[in-house]
Amino acid sequence: MTEQTAQNNRPARLTDAARDALLAELPRWTLRADGLAIETELKFADFNAAFGFMTRVALYADKADHHPEWFNVYNTVRLTLTTHDAKGLSERDAAMARFIEGVV
Ligand SMILES: C[C@H](O)[C@H](O)[C@H]1CNC2=NC(N)=NC(=O)C2=N1
Numbered sequence: 167m168t169e170q171t172a173q174n175n176r177p178a179r180l181t182d183a184a185r186d187a188l189l190a191e192l193p194r195w196t197l198r199a200d201g202l203a204i205e206t207e208l209k210f211a212d213f214n215a216a217f218g219f220m221t222r223v224a225l226y227a228d229k230a231d232h233h234p235e236w237f238n239v240y241n242t243v244r245l246t247l248t249t250h251d252a253k254g255l256s257e258r259d260a261a262m263a264r265f266i267e268g269v270v
Pocket residue numbers: 231232233234248249250251252
């Protein structure tokens with residue numbers, strides 16, 4: 167099965183095995199209590215570094231048409247990744263988390 171289900175244009179939800187493999191690959195990320203999202207909290211040197219990171223993620227999000235839920239105070243950025251169209255985790259969240267791990 168490809169990124170999208172055959173029946174519609176919605177991204178497919180990750181299988182439990184794919185979700186577990188993703189979490190094993192991403193030690194900084196944890197599964198939200200409801201199992202429908204992954205979360206992390208990142209600390210930067212200061213606001214400038216945090217906002218620079220957010221800018222890089224924002225440009226990725228715009229290009230990918232996939233957007234994080236996030237919260238920033240000074241040097242801290244909390245992120246939640248989920249796919250509304252899949253009502254849970256999809257490959258889009260995996261791709262975004264991998265991108266984030268490359269720029270953090
Ligand atoms: C119409 C547009 O493609 C959708 O609303 C996109 C935009 N960004 C999105 N971001 C996230 N995180 N999940 C989505 O399902 C989603 N859908």
